[in-house]
Amino acid sequence: MEPIYLDYNATTPVDPLVVEELLPYLREGFGNPSSSHPYGKKAKEGVETARKRVAGLLDCDPAEIVFTSGGTEANNQALIGTAMANREKGNHIITTAIEHPAVLNPLHWLEGQGFAVTYLPVDGYGQVDPQMIRQAITDKTILISVMHANNEVGTIQPLAEIGAIAREHGILFHTDAAQSVGKIPTRVDELRVDLLSIAGHKLYAPKGIGALYVRRGVKIDSYLHGAGHEGGRRAGTENVPYMAALGKAAELAAEHLATESEHVLSLRERFHDRLKELVGDVLLNGHPTSRLPNTLNVSFAGVNGADLLARTPEIAASTGSACHDGSCELSGVLKAMGLSPEQGFGAVRFSLGRLTTVEELDRAAEIVAARVKELRGIRGGVSHNHVQTGLSALASCAG
Incomplete structure (x- = not known):
């Protein structure tokens, strides 16, 4: 698939x-x-x-x-x-x-x-x-x-x-x-x-x-x-x-601006709520209300966003960092917003659109939650550096 x-x-x-x-x-x-x-x-x-x-x-x-x-x-x-x-x-x-x-x-x-x-x-x-x-x-x-x-x-x-x-x-x-x-x-x-x-x-x-x-x-x-x-x-x-x-x-x-924006916003909020329900500790990056209806940028406490997406090939999304040769550089946007390194490197941007479905989002939330729990388990068992990661090559940077 x-x-x-x-x-x-x-x-x-x-x-x-x-x-x-x-x-x-x-x-x-x-x-x-x-x-x-x-x-x-x-x-x-x-x-x-x-x-x-x-x-x-x-x-x-x-x-x-x-x-x-x-x-x-x-x-x-x-x-x-x-x-x-x-x-x-x-x-x-x-x-x-x-x-x-x-x-x-x-x-x-x-x-x-x-x-x-x-x-x-x-x-x-x-x-x-x-x-x-x-x-x-x-x-x-x-x-x-x-x-x-x-x-x-x-x-x-x-x-x-x-x-x-x-x-x-x-x-x-x-x-x-x-x-x-x-x-x-x-x-x-x-x-x-x-x-x-x-x-x-x-x-x-x-x-x-x-x-x-x-x-x-x-x-x-x-x-x-x-x-x-x-x-x-x-x-x-x-x-x-x-x-x-x-x-x-x-x-x-x-022709469809008002209805499409309202629909995508409802999908985004459903997805956000589902992530919070399944994952628990989810931090929102960006304005809570004055924000594009399709955009959800969140950080999962204790998890590196590049690691998460690298381990989640079932989902195409973006991270808040640019990673090359095993080292990562925090997004200038997140840095300017004053995010801590842990929150910034944990950021993942999910952006929805015209073809996004409820079924896709429900499945994505379950997949993300499972991988977050796996990564938290790994972090609990071994020392994990949130800035250095060798698994980031598969993750896309926000554009």
Whole structure:
């Protein structure tokens, strides 16, 4: 049997309806959208339909959507493009210590180009205090970037409050919404953001497609240079099949957002309750309520998360540590939240999705409980180092 898939925050399977939307553009709809003949016009229609669908999910103007190769490119364009386009205004950027590497690494690169970046701490739940952002603003601040929801623990940030502060000071506000789009509402006006990044493969679309929302009037440098595709904001012949796929995925998400979120939340809570019932000592990592409905990051006292998943091939999930050559490094997110090494290395992220069933979760809870008890028994009998483990190679790191 295939492992029970509980790693939807890492990637999602492509929805069958999305595949159906994609395939015609690999066949008869193969034209170049820039061509004026019928083949090109058909492809162009596919691109613009997709743009409207993505805009519908974000409740924005279709002209404000720029298609990209994924969330990483969208973040790079938002951060580097905004910084370079507004360099004459200042060189200071504010972010948090728990951002995804697709945000942190572009910011590190910008530091090498003369920009100053403030990395704000978070509390034990993984939330940033908006007032700390207010205090960090200087007359050189040109951009604030705060993720909407954390990929590891699911904690949701108070974007609307942060956005209000940004607007009060005339500062652009970007959010990496790769994990939140399709799971919770992401209407850009309600969030008060100027730029928002989407990763298609977190949304039941294929890998290799994403989008960047750029509020009308926002000045941003082109990230790729060439012909004037995407309104001159992203050069390169359009990836029509994958754009169509992302558009369909966005349409499906918009149609079923409320009911699907409620259903997945009920499944997550059932799974959490069952784990507590069977295991006993289960520690929740992340905010108890302001959290993605599909995400459950927990630590099992006295158990290393990498060991647990290595001994549990029946389940596909992620740990809170990166392990190589017998040594482990604690997740920067969990470290920033102030978790103890034992709790941090014991963390396992279970993330649910559209295809998750009650039967799978009940079975997963029983399997996990049995392996936790086995590992606790081993630990009780021999000295066990929670930082060093040779069994971690089979475990996936949270992405």
